[in-house]
Amino acid sequence: MEKETTIYDIAKLLNLSPAxxxxxxxxxxxxxxxxxxxxxxxxxxxxxxxxxFASNLRRQRTNTIGVIVPRLNSNFMSTVLAxxxxxxxxxxxxxxxxxxxxxxKKEVANAKTMFNSRVDGLLVSVAYDTxxxxxxxAFTKKGVPLLFFDRVLDHKQGTSIVxxxxxxxxxxxxxxxxxxxxxxMHVTGSLKRNVYIDRLEGYRLALLEAGLPYEExxxxxxxxxxxxxxxxxxxxxxxxxxxxxxxxANDFCAVSCMSALKRAGLSIPSDIAVVGxxxxxxxxxxxxxxxxxxxxxxxxxEVAAQSLINHLNGTMNIQTTNRIVLHSELIVRxxxxxxxxF
Amino acid sequence: MEKETTIYDIAKLLNLSPAxxxxxxxxxxxxxxxxxxxxxxxxxxxxxxxxxFASNLRRQRTNTIGVIVPRLNSNFMSTVLAxxxxxxxxxxxxxxxxxxxxxxKKEVANAKTMFNSRVDGLLVSVAYDTxxxxxxxAFTKKGVPLLFFDRVLDHKQGTSIVxxxxxxxxxxxxxxxxxxxxxxMHVTGSLKRNVYIDRLEGYRLALLEAGLPYEExxxxxxxxxxxxxxxxxxxxxxxxxxxxxxxxANDFCAVSCMSALKRAGLSIPSDIAVVGxxxxxxxxxxxxxxxxxxxxxxxxxEVAAQSLINHLNGTMNIQTTNRIVLHSELIVRxxxxxxxxF
Numbered sequence: 001m002e003k004e005t006t007i008y009d010i011a012k013l014l015n016l017s018p019a020x021x022x023x024x025x026x027x028x029x030x031x032x033x034x035x036x037x038x039x040x041x042x043x044x045x046x047x048x049x050x051x052x053f054a055s056n057l058r059r060q061r062t063n064t065i066g067v068i069v070p071r072l073n074s075n076f077m078s079t080v081l082a083x084x085x086x087x088x089x090x091x092x093x094x095x096x097x098x099x100x101x102x103x104x105k106k107e108v109a110n111a112k113t114m115f116n117s118r119v120d121g122l123l124v125s126v127a128y129d130t131x132x133x134x135x136x137x138a139f140t141k142k143g144v145p146l147l148f149f150d151r152v153l154d155h156k157q158g159t160s161i162v163x164x165x166x167x168x169x170x171x172x173x174x175x176x177x178x179x180x181x182x183x184x185m186h187v188t189g190s191l192k193r194n195v196y197i198d199r200l201e202g203y204r205l206a207l208l209e210a211g212l213p214y215e216e217x218x219x220x221x222x223x224x225x226x227x228x229x230x231x232x233x234x235x236x237x238x239x240x241x242x243x244x245x246x247x248x249a250n251d252f253c254a255v256s257c258m259s260a261l262k263r264a265g266l267s268i269p270s271d272i273a274v275v276g277x278x279x280x281x282x283x284x285x286x287x288x289x290x291x292x293x294x295x296x297x298x299x300x301x302e303v304a305a306q307s308l309i310n311h312l313n314g315t316m317n318i319q320t321t322n323r324i325v326l327h328s329e330l331i332v333r334x335x336x337x338x339x340x341x342f
Numbered sequence: 343m344e345k346e347t348t349i350y351d352i353a354k355l356l357n358l359s360p361a362x363x364x365x366x367x368x369x370x371x372x373x374x375x376x377x378x379x380x381x382x383x384x385x386x387x388x389x390x391x392x393x394x395f396a397s398n399l400r401r402q403r404t405n406t407i408g409v410i411v412p413r414l415n416s417n418f419m420s421t422v423l424a425x426x427x428x429x430x431x432x433x434x435x436x437x438x439x440x441x442x443x444x445x446x447k448k449e450v451a452n453a454k455t456m457f458n459s460r461v462d463g464l465l466v467s468v469a470y471d472t473x474x475x476x477x478x479x480a481f482t483k484k485g486v487p488l489l490f491f492d493r494v495l496d497h498k499q500g501t502s503i504v505x506x507x508x509x510x511x512x513x514x515x516x517x518x519x520x521x522x523x524x525x526x527m528h529v530t531g532s533l534k535r536n537v538y539i540d541r542l543e544g545y546r547l548a549l550l551e552a553g554l555p556y557e558e559x560x561x562x563x564x565x566x567x568x569x570x571x572x573x574x575x576x577x578x579x580x581x582x583x584x585x586x587x588x589x590x591a592n593d594f595c596a597v598s599c600m601s602a603l604k605r606a607g608l609s610i611p612s613d614i615a616v617v618g619x620x621x622x623x624x625x626x627x628x629x630x631x632x633x634x635x636x637x638x639x640x641x642x643x644e645v646a647a648q649s650l651i652n653h654l655n656g657t658m659n660i661q662t663t664n665r666i667v668l669h670s671e672l673i674v675r676x677x678x679x680x681x682x683x684f
Contacts, residue, residue, distance in 0.1 A: 064455050072423055072439070078415035085443060094448075094455045097414070097439040101427060106436075113406050113436045117459035226623065255627055281568065285597055285627045 005048040014042055027319070040320070065308060066114035066122045067097045068107060070151065074252070075280045076297045077125075080149070083301025084123065091309050093120070100127040102223075108135040115139060121308040125151045128190040128223075145311045145318055149304040151193050159318040161304045163328040165195050168293045169202025171330045172247045172275045175291070177210045179273055179338040181245030184212075187220045187232050187257070188249045199249050199277070224249060229256030236272070237264055245273045245336075251280035251292055258286055258335065273336040288334030296326050347390040356384060369661070382662065407650060408456035408464045409439045410449060412493065416594070417622045418639045419467075422491070425643025426465065433651050435462070442469040444565075450477040457481060463650040467492045470532040470565075487653045487660055491646040493535050501660040503646045505670040507537050510635045511544025513672045514589045514617045517633070519552045521615055521680040523587030526554075529562045529574050529599070530591045541591050541619070566591060571598030578614070579606055587615045587678075593622035593634055600628055600677065615678040630676035638668050 007025070011018040016039070024031045024039040025048075031039075065088055069077055081097065088095055096117060100107035107127045114122055115138050122139055124146065133155050139146050152160035176184050186203045189196040200219065207214050220235070222228035229248070233256075236242060248254035254276035258268055268274055268288055276283055276292040283290035303324060310316035349367070353360040358381070366373045366381040367390075373381075407430055411419055423439065430437050438459060442449035449469045456464055457480050464481055466488065475497050481488050487500065494502035518526050528545045531538040542561065549556050562577070564570035571590070575598075578584060590596035596618035600610055610616055610630055618625055618634040625632035645666060652658035 062455070062458060064459075071420075072414050073417070073420035075415070078413070081414055081441070085441060089443075089448070094451050095440060096455060096459065097441075098437060099423070099427060099439075101431075106431070109436050113404070113438060116404060117406075117438065252623070259627065281594070282624055282627055285601065285624055287629055 005043075005046045007048075010039065010043050010046060010048060013046070014039065061120055062118045063093050064117065064119050065093050065095050065305065066117065066119035067095050068100060068110045068114065068122070068124045069097065070100055070102050070125060070127050072097070072099050074250075074278070075282075076278045076295055079297030080125075080301040080304075083298035083303075084305040085301075086298075087302050087305035087309065091313075093305075093309060100130075102128040104130045111135045111138070115142075115144075119144065120312055121145045121147070123304050123308060124148050126153055126193070129192060131192065145308055147304055147308050147318060149300055151195055159307055159321040159324060161300055161307070161324045161326065162194070163295060163300075163326050165198030166202040166205070168277070168295075168328045168330075169199030169247075170206045171202070172199075172277070172291075172293060173203045173206035174209070175330055175332065176245040176247060176273055176275060176336060177206060177212070179245070179269070179336055181243075181273055181338075182212060183218065183241060183243045184245035184247060185218045185220065185232075185236065185243040186247045186249075187222055187224070187228070187253065189222065189224045191221060196249055203247060218243060222253070224253045226252060226256040229253040229258075230260045233257045233260030233264065236261065237266075243272060245275075247275045249277045251276035251278045251283045251290060254290060254292075255282050255286045258290070269334065269336050269338050273338055275336050279331060283333070286335075291333045291336035292331055294329045294331050296328065299326055347385075347388045349390075352381065352385050352388060352390060355388070356381065386662075403462055404460045405435050406459065406461050407435050407437050407647065408459065408461035409437055410442060410452045410456065410464070410466045411439065412442055412444050412467060412469050414439070414441055416592075416620070417624075418620045418637055421639030422467075422643035422646075425640035425645075426647040427643075428640075429644050429647040429651065433655075435647075435651060442472075444470040446472045453477045453480070457484075457486075461486065462654055463487045463489070465646050465650060466490050468495055468535070471534060473534065487650055489646055489650050489660060491642055493537055501649055501663040501666060503642055503649070503666045503668065504536070505637060505642075505668050507540030508544040508547070510619070510637075510670045510672075511541030511589075512548045513544070514541075514619070514633075514635060515545045515548035516551070517672055517674065518587035518589060518615055518617060518678060519548060519554070521587070521611070521678055523585075523615055523680075524554060525560065525583060525585045526587035526589060527560045527562065527574075527578065527585040528589045528591075529564055529566070529570070529595065531564065531566045533563060538591055545589060560585060564595070566595045568594060568598040571595040571600075572602045575599045575602030575606065578603065579608075585614060587617075589617045591619045593618035593620045593625045593632060596632060596634075597624050597628045600632070611676065611678050611680050615680055617678050621673060625675070628677075633675045633678035634673055636671045636673050638670065641668055 007018045007021040011021045021039055024036045098110040104127050107130055133153050136146050147159050149161040152162055188200055191197045204214050220232055258274055276290045279292045279294040283292045307318055311318045349360045349363040353363045363381055366378045440452040446469050475495055478488050489500050491503040494504055530542055533539045546556050600616055618632045621634045621636040625634045649660055653660045
């Protein structure tokens with residue numbers, strides 16, 4: 001077996017003190033960024049495995065990865081977890097999962113539980129109302145790697161795995177405009193979360209490009225539940241200028257809204273064209289089938305777990321990566337096709 | 343505060359040795375069952391709190407409950423977990439969840455992870471192929487209470503929370519017979535599991551009662567996936583004596599089967615009447631809406647978590663209860679209504 005590269009080897013080669021090398025690799029503020037760059041590059045070249053890895057070797061591994069998610073009630077989340085399990089199993093890791101139920105208070109408790117369970121790494125998609133990352137500091141201090149997926153927060157120490165929600169929101173809206181819609185309502189979730197604010201931004205960009213006005217009354221912030229879909233439908237019926245297009249940031253909410261609109265006698269897509277989000281299996285059960293954004297949940301889970309495990313194994317350092325963006329895709333079905341030919 | 347009843351108080355009252363009392367309360371084989379009965383009854387009368395509780399007081403509590411489930415990809419399981427979270431949160435417990443992915447091998451690994459996470463109690467719904475309870479012995483030996491829900495195993499030391507699957511299977515089938523069906527196919531899961539073998543038994547009883555033959559070729563054992571629904575539909579089309587009724591032990595599988603049958607030009611319910619299981623939200627999205635068994639997932643989660651927490655708090659002893667059966671209900675919708683009036 002080849003001898004492991006140490007900070008002493010790097011220090012010797014660069015003619016620096018081991019302390020400086022260690023600090024640089026730990027992103028210590030006392031080391032200037034140029035020196036950091038040189039030291040990091042040299043370390044990578046010499047095949048140095050990060051401190052985190054070394055400290056993982058020292059401390060007892062549990063081969064357990066913690067996952068904190070907002071809720072476990074969506075097909076999207078279950079496919080993400082399926083992707084994580086697939087990768088974790090291959091490397092003999094076990095997942096333990098907890099739900100924040102969209103509450104930062106519970107997310108804090110979950111983080112504590114995960115920490116006490118001595119997880120080797122943590123994968124997080126944050127709650128509706130999470131604003132700070134303090135509750136994850138204990139992990140980063142202990143060198144336990146932390147990675148956000150889907151609903152992410154800015155965080156110096158880790159990678160985020162996301163899709164381009166701006167682009168997806170743009171494509172959903174531009175498609176409706178292409179079908180002749182001129183008054184498009186957008187039903188979304190908490191604008192504290194990247195996924196929803198970004199989709200809204202995409203919606204805004206598509207309107208702007210088409211020269212259509214952006215109207216506050218066409219934006220509905222909800223919890224994207226089944227009930228929210230029904231409420232949106234009854235609100236739509238009460239509006240003076242009824243929308244002719246509807247972009248809803250979640251398929252299950254879109255489906256319940258469509259069902260309610262159909263019950264009220266509206267025809268989809270001719271009265272109102274609908275686009276959802278996630279490509280949930282329910283989107284092909286509703287009639288007409290729902291146009292949606294295919295969200296690569298399983299892929300996202302795989303990439304998140306693999307990145308974390310690679311970091312734990314020292315074959316990748318997630319602290320050098322800021323963001324991994326996955327591909328998403330508009331899937332056009334009957335619910336939005338106003339054009340005659342299909 | 344009232345003084346806690348001890349085994350010494352019970353021993354004194356019954357003129358027995360404390361060791362005999364302790365053994366009896368721990369279900370030791372050396373104590374005869376009559377003595378056990380007397381000691382247990384006296385202990386309950388005197389408000390004695392179980393050994394488990396006492397040992398829980400001695401060891402450090404983590405306020406964490408472990409949950410092991412087959413998969414997290416169903417609405418049923420997410421409502422069960424929602425019920426558990428509701429109760430757990432009220433008592434300041436946190437859940438950590440893991441999936442066996444229907445494999446006993448992974449279930450064994452999950453149990454180990456949960457044990458090492460020092461959970462205060464464990465709630466389990468077993469995998470397709472689990473046959474023994476050995477992997478949970480470490481918990482019972484340490485006095486960590488164990489409770490099975492939905493998919494349960496015979497187990498001396500704990501309670502099981504279930505619905506009456508025989509009755510539910512009987513009602514689903516009897517309803518189809520009442521609608522004039524004479525050749526009813528049953529699509530089910532692994533017959534190692536109580537839920538599926540019991541539903542099949544209910545199906546058999548309903549046929550027997552109606553004087554209809556039980557035919558092996560009308561029973562399909564599958565993994566109840568979406569694909570299994572599509573395969574069942576294509577199998578039905580290839581059959582010489584096509585069934586006129588269909589009882590599928592899972593709504594999502596039933597919905598995919600219905601969609602495939604519809605695509606093949608069959609009319610539901612007139613050509614073939616369909617009943618599912620679980621009352622998943624998708625059952626009211628498919629057209630015609632699906633007749634199903636309402637399965638009280640949230641209630642099941644609440645009862646499971648509450649029983650465990652009561653045991654931990656010493657207000658109930660799950661070792662004295664063998665089984666808690668919850669109420670389920672047939673919900674009749676258009677997919678099975680052959681009769682003219684609706």
